[in-house]
Amino acid sequence: MNVNHLQTPAFLVDANIVRQNCASMREKARASGVAFRPHVKTHKTIEIARMQHGDATGPITVSTLAEAEFFADGGFRDITYAVPIAPDKLDRVAALAKRVERLSILIDNAEALRGLERHGGVFDVFLKVDCGYHRAGVNPDDPDSVRLAISIANSRAVHFQGLLTHAGHSYHARTVEEIRRIAAEESAALTRFRDLLPEELQNTLRSIGSTPTASVVEEFSDCDEVRPGNYVFFDAFQATIGSCRRADVAVSVLATVVGSYADRNESIIDAGALAFSKDLGPDHIDPQFGYGVVCDVDLRPLDARLVALSQEHGKLSAALPIGMRVRVIPNHSCLTAAMYDTYHVVENGAVVDEWKPVHGW
Amino acid sequence: MNVNHLQTPAFLVDANIVRQNCASMREKARASGVAFRPHVKTHKTIEIARMQHGDATGPITVSTLAEAEFFADGGFRDITYAVPIAPDKLDRVAALAKRVERLSILIDNAEALRGLERHGGVFDVFLKVDCGYHRAGVNPDDPDSVRLAISIANSRAVHFQGLLTHAGHSYHARTVEEIRRIAAEESAALTRFRDLLPEELQNTLRSIGSTPTASVVEEFSDCDEVRPGNYVFFDAFQATIGSCRRADVAVSVLATVVGSYADRNESIIDAGALAFSKDLGPDHIDPQFGYGVVCDVDLRPLDARLVALSQEHGKLSAALPIGMRVRVIPNHSCLTAAMYDTYHVVENGAVVDEWKPVHGW
Numbered sequence: 001m002n003v004n005h006l007q008t009p010a011f012l013v014d015a016n017i018v019r020q021n022c023a024s025m026r027e028k029a030r031a032s033g034v035a036f037r038p039h040v041k042t043h044k045t046i047e048i049a050r051m052q053h054g055d056a057t058g059p060i061t062v063s064t065l066a067e068a069e070f071f072a073d074g075g076f077r078d079i080t081y082a083v084p085i086a087p088d089k090l091d092r093v094a095a096l097a098k099r100v101e102r103l104s105i106l107i108d109n110a111e112a113l114r115g116l117e118r119h120g121g122v123f124d125v126f127l128k129v130d131c132g133y134h135r136a137g138v139n140p141d142d143p144d145s146v147r148l149a150i151s152i153a154n155s156r157a158v159h160f161q162g163l164l165t166h167a168g169h170s171y172h173a174r175t176v177e178e179i180r181r182i183a184a185e186e187s188a189a190l191t192r193f194r195d196l197l198p199e200e201l202q203n204t205l206r207s208i209g210s211t212p213t214a215s216v217v218e219e220f221s222d223c224d225e226v227r228p229g230n231y232v233f234f235d236a237f238q239a240t241i242g243s244c245r246r247a248d249v250a251v252s253v254l255a256t257v258v259g260s261y262a263d264r265n266e267s268i269i270d271a272g273a274l275a276f277s278k279d280l281g282p283d284h285i286d287p288q289f290g291y292g293v294v295c296d297v298d299l300r301p302l303d304a305r306l307v308a309l310s311q312e313h314g315k316l317s318a319a320l321p322i323g324m325r326v327r328v329i330p331n332h333s334c335l336t337a338a339m340y341d342t343y344h345v346v347e348n349g350a351v352v353d354e355w356k357p358v359h360g361w
Numbered sequence: 362m363n364v365n366h367l368q369t370p371a372f373l374v375d376a377n378i379v380r381q382n383c384a385s386m387r388e389k390a391r392a393s394g395v396a397f398r399p400h401v402k403t404h405k406t407i408e409i410a411r412m413q414h415g416d417a418t419g420p421i422t423v424s425t426l427a428e429a430e431f432f433a434d435g436g437f438r439d440i441t442y443a444v445p446i447a448p449d450k451l452d453r454v455a456a457l458a459k460r461v462e463r464l465s466i467l468i469d470n471a472e473a474l475r476g477l478e479r480h481g482g483v484f485d486v487f488l489k490v491d492c493g494y495h496r497a498g499v500n501p502d503d504p505d506s507v508r509l510a511i512s513i514a515n516s517r518a519v520h521f522q523g524l525l526t527h528a529g530h531s532y533h534a535r536t537v538e539e540i541r542r543i544a545a546e547e548s549a550a551l552t553r554f555r556d557l558l559p560e561e562l563q564n565t566l567r568s569i570g571s572t573p574t575a576s577v578v579e580e581f582s583d584c585d586e587v588r589p590g591n592y593v594f595f596d597a598f599q600a601t602i603g604s605c606r607r608a609d610v611a612v613s614v615l616a617t618v619v620g621s622y623a624d625r626n627e628s629i630i631d632a633g634a635l636a637f638s639k640d641l642g643p644d645h646i647d648p649q650f651g652y653g654v655v656c657d658v659d660l661r662p663l664d665a666r667l668v669a670l671s672q673e674h675g676k677l678s679a680a681l682p683i684g685m686r687v688r689v690i691p692n693h694s695c696l697t698a699a700m701y702d703t704y705h706v707v708e709n710g711a712v713v714d715e716w717k718p719v720h721g722w
């Protein structure tokens with residue numbers, strides 16, 4: 001089937017670009033001699049998780065227990081759930097852990113450790129470290145963090161898996177140079193913290209990963225494992241801050257012009273907040289960026305911005321003809337992909353397959 | 362089951378508040394002597410659509426053809442699809458129209474009318490009029506709009522249903538007085554435009570509707586049909602601009618504190634952009650509003666703002682205890698509800714049911 005025959009809005013995934021993105025990141029990890037545990041939260045499909053490992057299963061990172069269960073059912077046996085664990089999810093973690101080789105969880109405080117000990121099970125646990133993003137994680141320069149690492153490593157409720165960080169502040173960067181500086185901080189924070197640990201913990205695994213930092217470095221150094229995820233699709237945000245070229249973006253939203261207003265030089269497409277998400281994209285670089293990059297069906301950029309979204313309407317800053325199909329490169333492919341039950345897989349302009357992501361929690 | 366036993370994040374719907382919201386709006390329409398065709402896009406469930414009509418089916422408004430088909434299967438026989446029609450959706454419209462009493466579509470330009478005529482079927486059609494929102498719709502003060510209305514009314518491809526407008530600009534209001542002024546404009550635009558039409562079109566139906574305008578007027582006047590939708594749930598946005606009281610908001614997101622950082626007075630909950638949407642809410646009134654109103658499990662507001670969202674993390678501006686449950690009143694209930702496959706229905710603190718919305722297009 002041709003792309004033009006799809007009902008709109010539709011989420012298109014270019015399988016060749018995904019394969020290429022998957023191959024380069026995997027090869028970079030291999031050449032760097034680090035373990036590769038890609039995140040699957042961007043796509044949430046078995047098909048692409050297998051592409052991340054070269055048409056095979058392998059270690060993965062997930063953002064929800066629903067993903068963990070879905071990928072376990074799909075044959076993935078070594079899973080890190082990379083959000084600090086909620087105490088009342090431990091039963092579900094323990095149940096799933098029995099079905100796989102390893103299900104690692106994250107903690108970053110003594111109260112969560114006491115929760116594990118009260119539960120009675122034994123958990124595979126990473127200590128989350130803050131490398132400057134200031135979302136979750138312990139301060140690597142605080143002596144209390146060292147004491148917590150030692151308590152975790154010594155806890156009878158824990159198989160200590162290592163130190164884990166995420167340089168989410170790389171998304172605030174404006175240039176490749178800035179991202180490179182943050183990439184260096186990401187690795188350095190774990191290494192510096194590990195140096196403070198007792199001798200028996202000097203081989204503790206250091207796991208890093210964000211798509212901007214993983215994309216701009218020539219090779220991974222000063223770490224043991226990498227966990228990028230967005231790189232499978234990339235998006236308008238990543239292309240703007242310099243993580244990738246526009247041609248590396250594998251996804252777009254196909255939409256149809258349903259209203260056109262020459263007097264105000266605007267048009268309306270049948271894709272709104274539920275087709276894109278309301279992510280503002282790289283508005284720290286361009287406050288007028290809009291909700292995606294508007295292109296024709298052959299992905300040539302048009303002189304039109306996606307200036308407003310309501311639930312099922314998107315407003316363009318150009319009066320395009322009624323019925324015209326456009327493709328919009330989304331600002332944030334993780335959030336946009338999550339709005340769709342079906343991805344339409346495109347190869348050389350033809351729709352060749354449908355992939356179904358897992359949703360929910 | 363008690364709310365505290367739900368896995369988080371979870372979307373909670375207070376059935377008693379929904380019933381009350383449904384009853385008041387329905388009663389206002391009845392007392393005003395206007396037809397009532399509520400929008401169902403906010404909740405997308407059969408259960409609440411029936412509540413909107415007092416435990417019965419009745420005329421409804423939808424935002425996608427997937428909704429139209431779902432509600433047709435649920436017994437709803439008179440449906441208006443209130444997004445300008447895409448030419449390539451006409452086959453699907455014609456097929457569904459055969460299964461119900463009436464499926465009305467919207468157009469606002471001559472090219473769309475020619476599309477209907479080329480298709481060969483006969484369609485129930487509203488002319489979309491712009492009452493000041495400047496999203497879709499013809500300019501009611503442009504003589505071309507009168508000519509288009511006459512062409513539509515005379516087309517052999519059309520059963521002309523009337524004039525339809527939506528005062529979406531009421532969402533930009535800051536006070537109830539401003540919303541009242543926009544409500545007057547909403548009705549006046551259709552009446553003024555109808556006055557320009559030939560005598561045989563002087564009884565053309567005038568359909569209006571937005572939740573802010575429908576909520577603040579004492580009664581509906583100068584119109585024939587009303588189509589509010591968000592009022593079933595309301596949200597933090599509506600409460601802030603004055604469409605409702607905080608106590609009228611029927612929905613919240615239940616989340617768990619999974620990280621707490623006393624040094625920077627912040628915490629992290631296990632609910633992020635996919636649990637809330639990234640709608641900024643009433644940021645035109647308070648740029649620091651955040652992504653929802655953070656409350657305890659009994660819906661008492663906490664001194665904490667939801668200042669940042671990533672995919673599965675929400676950051677609060679207060680160091681709450683690990684494991685604490687919070688309820689967050691969402692900024693925009695339509696977009697938040699659409700993120701969930703299941704709504705947990707709560708009555709007096711107990712979870713009494715699950716409702717399943719339709720998704721997609």
